[in-house]
Amino acid sequence: MILLEVSGMTKQFGGLRAVDSLDLSIEKGQIFGLIGPNGAGKSTAFNCIAGAFAPTAGVITFNNEKINGQKPWDLCKKGLARTFQIVKPFASKSVLYNVMVASFVTTNSRSVAEEKAIKVLESLSFSDKKDILSGNLTIADRKRLEIARALATEPKLLLLDEVMAGLRPAEVDDMVQVLKTIRDQGTTIFVIEHIMRAIMALSDRIVVIQFGKKIAEGTPKEIANNENVIKAYLGEDYAVA
Ligand SMILES: Nc1ncnc2c1ncn2[C@@H]1O[C@H](COP(=O)(O)OP(=O)(O)OP(=O)(O)O)[C@@H](O)[C@H]1O
Ligand SMILES: [Mg+2]
Numbered sequence: 029m030i031l032l033e034v035s036g037m038t039k040q041f042g043g044l045r046a047v048d049s050l051d052l053s054i055e056k057g058q059i060f061g062l063i064g065p066n067g068a069g070k071s072t073a074f075n076c077i078a079g080a081f082a083p084t085a086g087v088i089t090f091n092n093e094k095i096n097g098q099k100p101w102d103l104c105k106k107g108l109a110r111t112f113q114i115v116k117p118f119a120s121k122s123v124l125y126n127v128m129v130a131s132f133v134t135t136n137s138r139s140v141a142e143e144k145a146i147k148v149l150e151s152l153s154f155s156d157k158k159d160i161l162s163g164n165l166t167i168a169d170r171k172r173l174e175i176a177r178a179l180a181t182e183p184k185l186l187l188l189d190e191v192m193a194g195l196r197p198a199e200v201d202d203m204v205q206v207l208k209t210i211r212d213q214g215t216t217i218f219v220i221e222h223i224m225r226a227i228m229a230l231s232d233r234i235v236v237i238q239f240g241k242k243i244a245e246g247t248p249k250e251i252a253n254n255e256n257v258i259k260a261y262l263g264e265d266y267a268v269a
Contacts, residue, residue: 032088034050035088036049037073038050059216060233061227063236068238074110074220077108078110093106111178117170131148152176154173228251
């Protein structure tokens with residue numbers, strides 16, 4: 029079943045076409061990667077899908093419903109959650125409080141929200157830090173909190189914008205495992221990432237964009253060996269057997 033379908037999606041900022049007639053479709057249960065050089069239009073594509081911007085043209089279909097121009101909070105209730113490239117938790121509040129705020133998307137009860145938040149923290153091996161103030165977390169833990177907040181809304185589709193940026197190699201490996209577990213528990217994942225080792229290990233399929241346009245699509249292996257992708261983004265040393 030196709031969970032997300034983007035067709036001819038374009039986002040124009042004045043004279044700049046940040047996303048240019050983008051087509052892609054994501055099957056339920058996939059981990060789907062989006063890569064490309066800085067400024068390629070990746071975050072803008074996410075912003076259009078998650079409702080932060082209405083696309084200038086094109087159709088976005090989520091769970092068989094056209095969602096163009098719907099607001100982020102409505103989309104979130106329908107099961108489309110995202111993280112932000114720049115993480116901004118409520119710094120003076122605890123980890124648990126931050127996750128509970130997100131749980132209220134699916135319940136009005138404080139005790140249920142707390143129960144759900146604790147479950148999410150457990151699933152991310154994060155419960156031991158539930159009482160720490162978010163402003164005191166390390167970068168790796170802030171990223172984990174960002175994912176926890178998105179997961180607490182119980183999404184069908186999770187959009188992750190560079191959740192591994194700034195992590196050490198061992199932390200990247202942990203995050204790859206965390207994301208695989210989230211997928212195995214039933215959440216489809218759409219991920220933007222610059223760390224190739226991670227995106228290659230995670231993705232079932234990858235789309236590459238440059239200047240807002242799709243330049244390649246395929247399995248990680250196909251992408252790693254695609255000449256256009258090597259020229260535009262990966263560099264000559266990257267090609268793998
Ligand atoms: N709100 C905005 N108003 C005007 N221009 C914007 C806006 N948001 C993004 N852009 C421009 O659109 C282009 C695509 O930006 P975007 O942030 O989507 O790239 P990206 O692929 O996410 O890059 P990075 O890998 O650096 O995060 C850039 O030229 C950027 O300057
Ligand atoms: Mg970006």
